[in-house]
Amino acid sequence: MSNFEGxxxxxxxxxxxxxIPHVSELGIGVVSAAPGSAVIKLxxxxxxxxxxxxxxxxxxxITTLIDTVCGFAAFSDVGDGLPLATLDLRIDxxxxxxxxxxxxxxxxxxxxxxxxxxxxATAYHDDPNDPIxxxxxxFMRGTKGVQFVGSVRKKDAES
Amino acid sequence: xxSLIELVKSAKADGNPGAMDxxxxxxxxLGLQGSxxxxxxxxxxxxxxxxxxxxxxxxxxxxxxxxxxESVALMTLMWELDVVQLPKTIDITFDYLRSAGPKTTWxxxxxxxxxxxxxNVRVEAWQDDPQKPVAAAHGNFLTG
Numbered sequence: 001m002s003n004f005e006g007x008x009x010x011x012x013x014x015x016x017x018x019x020i021p022h023v024s025e026l027g028i029g030v031v032s033a034a035p036g037s038a039v040i041k042l043x044x045x046x047x048x049x050x051x052x053x054x055x056x057x058x059x060x061x062i063t064t065l066i067d068t069v070c071g072f073a074a075f076s077d078v079g080d081g082l083p084l085a086t087l088d089l090r091i092d093x094x095x096x097x098x099x100x101x102x103x104x105x106x107x108x109x110x111x112x113x114x115x116x117x118x119x120x121a122t123a124y125h126d127d128p129n130d131p132i133x134x135x136x137x138x139f140m141r142g143t144k145g146v147q148f149v150g151s152v153r154k155k156d157a158e159s
Numbered sequence: 160x161x162s163l164i165e166l167v168k169s170a171k172a173d174g175n176p177g178a179m180d181x182x183x184x185x186x187x188x189l190g191l192q193g194s195x196x197x198x199x200x201x202x203x204x205x206x207x208x209x210x211x212x213x214x215x216x217x218x219x220x221x222x223x224x225x226x227x228x229e230s231v232a233l234m235t236l237m238w239e240l241d242v243v244q245l246p247k248t249i250d251i252t253f254d255y256l257r258s259a260g261p262k263t264t265w266x267x268x269x270x271x272x273x274x275x276x277x278x279n280v281r282v283e284a285w286q287d288d289p290q291k292p293v294a295a296a297h298g299n300f301l302t303g
Contacts, residue, residue: 020220021208021210022209023212047184049183049184063225064220067221089221089253090251092250145213
């Protein structure tokens, strides 16, 4: 049984991204969240440019966005609040991001085992069917760290 | 010629990879610094609170470690090959081996195969001991 039964996943996802200093520093925000999936958004910023001649964002920024959305998808699907760690992550770059436009990433789990969470993700601007990058990754469950407690439940959030 | 490639060419002519540290804004944001050690290009990523992914351990964000590895692959490609534009990452796989703690991270890349259009690169990052890498990556890059 998930600890997040009846929880407000948008609120949990928002707390999840705000608790990560680097993610919060980049201004990444939650668009939508559900058990085992989420969509998050990175605002375009000049400091993240990887090609000064075109203004295209550095691929590494896409890695950060995708790692974060996959981490939340795995975390919210497991539901035990225990920490996870990225084991590996593969990204295919399908086309360059368009300069000046916010970047979205959608991630969802597709297999859960006792030790491992398998997650897929894409990064895109406005059409998930026209992705900039595709990703598959695996997370190790129950790694070192502190358990996430005090999940934001619907009744707590409303009171 | 693009301003980026001009910068790379002049850095290579001077034998000074440090001149490429300002090649693009994201490298400046992370504070990447390149130097030559026995003819091998080695990069450092200084620790800063803004790159923390897990404040409880604390550990550097996996995305930043990945970005560092990809950057080192790209810089090494430009240093070792005569490219006319910034190489494009086709695909890259990151293995996270140990958590990267709040200290300087180092990385170096090896060109495992240079083809006519595609180069295959391996990169390793470590903190205290190069024999205990914190992360590794391998990727294919379009160079022509």
